[in-house]
Amino acid sequence: MSDQASLPRLRVHVRPATPCDPIDLVAAHTCAPVNAWISEGDVVIGWGQAWRIEVAGADQCRRASGMWQAIAARARVSGEAGVAAPLCFGSFGFFPDTPGALIVPRTLYCLFDQRAWVIEQSVEGSDAACPPLPDERGAVEGPGSTRVRDGAHSRTDYLAILTDLIARLRAGEARKVVLARDVVVEAEAPVRPGWVAARLARAYPTCWTYAVDGLVGATPEMLAEVRDAHLYTRVLAGTAGADDAEALAASAKDRREHALAVDSVRRALTPLCEHLDIPEEPEILTLPNVTHLSSTVRAIARVTSLQAAGALHPTAAVCGTPTAEAAEIIAQIEEMDRGRYAGPVGWMDSRGNGQWGIALRCGIVSENGLSVRVLAGGGIMPDSEPEREFAETQAKMLPVLAALGCGENGQQTG
Ligand SMILES: C=C(O[C@H]1C=CC=C(C(=O)O)[C@@H]1O)C(=O)O
Known part of the structure; x- marks a missing residue:
């Protein structure tokens, strides 16, 4: 079976949001797993998981990129045109025997050029609600000693x-x-x-x-x-x-x-x-x-x-x-x-x-x-x-x- 068999069709909605301190947001309490990228320029924070691509073996990045391009090409995107949605996170092994993954979050908060966006991403046919943005005033607890x-x-x-x-x-x-x-x-x-x-x-x-x-x-x-x-x-x-x-x-x-x-x-x-x-x-x-x-x-x-x-x-x-x-x-x-x-x-x-x-x-x-x-x-x-x-x-x-x-x-x- 090829890598690209049975890839999902994503439904994606993009809307503008109010800029906030992304560091407070990433630390905020939430039940959904968080993925994040925070830099002085760009910020992408995601909660939950709409889809996940796992790749093992040699050439992981090239293969994952091909699958992502196929998913992105067939996504149905609505709302504002300010962001090239959908977006994903990824992490790959040092050696090819460690599997890598691309993660497509359900809800995203992005800050690009000081403009903020909220993006909702789901797989067509799944009716689970996207997690709401957490309240950035409520930080999660630390790990104690x-x-x-x-x-x-x-x-x-x-x-x-x-x-x-x-x-x-x-x-x-x-x-x-x-x-x-x-x-x-x-x-x-x-x-x-x-x-x-x-x-x-x-x-x-x-x-x-x-x-x-x-x-x-x-x-x-x-x-x-x-x-x-x-x-x-x-x-x-x-x-x-x-x-x-x-x-x-x-x-x-x-x-x-x-x-x-x-x-x-x-x-x-x-x-x-x-x-x-x-x-x-x-x-x-x-x-x-x-x-x-x-x-x-x-x-x-x-x-x-x-x-x-x-x-x-x-x-x-x-x-x-x-x-x-x-x-x-x-x-x-x-x-x-x-x-x-x-x-x-x-x-x-x-x-x-x-x-x-x-x-x-x-x-x-x-x-x-x-x-x-x-x-x-x-x-x-x-x-x-x-x-x-x-x-x-x-x-x-x-x-x-x-x-x-x-x-x-x-x-x-x-
Ligand atoms: C391998 C690491 O650092 C690399 C990056 C910067 C400087 C490095 C060095 O001076 O050895 C390493 O090449 C690490 O941080 O674990």
Whole structure:
């Protein structure tokens, strides 16, 4: 059976709405599951689920994009013409054996160019009512007290894996490998992704905050944003402390690490794009917890945002160089399921325009909400130092740990 067999016909209604604080809205109490994308520019928040597309195996993004285009083409849309509805959210695995999904919410609140819209989406023939917008004055409860425990590896184990990896890189097995680790936060009461997203969006307003299908985070790295064929990608690789911008700019190791990430983006985009514009030198991006080397890449690409994301994933910022060798080494030594960490996460409209970030600085909330796996990694080079790389992952975990009320070393901060 083809992927596109038995796709639904959506009924969609778009109406203008009063702009409100989207962060209050995402934190508001509701019985329907929340998915969200909050940035300084665009906001998309959805409640409930009208339809869901699950994709497993290779080439997930391209296949999901094809199914979405077929659904969007046959949707019956009424109301105002200000938004290219229907809209969906999505999240995909780092490795192809983790299934990805597109979620079509029942009710959406969107803020584009400071204009607000409410969109109702349902499958023709289903008569369940769309959930109303929640009252943004009623925030959900937090998870109470929380504590952090080791994930797949203790600090000692992880340092040993790093040491071994650096030896393999020095022996020439790959030029760069991005290694990651996890910790687990246990909570007294269920963690609500909307509550975590609201705290992240307030603390990291220049990042793209997302909550999709239980994956919640605030990423500074844009994999692919496409608006009417204009493609924008922000490549990050090379990290130092929040106050160490000068040292980072001068670090030969970080500049080489960054150049490999930019090269991987160039290679992926060249067959896909025209007018590929890649800066010669990276800039510094300063966040509250870390500083990164950053390159903004622009191009003209006549593809959907999700097709572009699929062509780019996995970049050398999250996998390594060469890609196949790095992925193989990760699979051998990381001994942890990355799940959807470091995969594409975002949203898309009926024309394929949308934003797909890399799911970094994130947590995966368990089904009952009582635990959250927090993941972070870093690019390892032959001249990396294990202790510094471990400290870098701690700094990268800080946003989600702090949002959950845990300090850098796992102590509770309220
Ligand atoms: C793999 C992660 O970060 C990537 C993005 C920015 C900087 C990175 C680095 O310097 O290693 C990583 O390539 C992560 O946050 O888990």
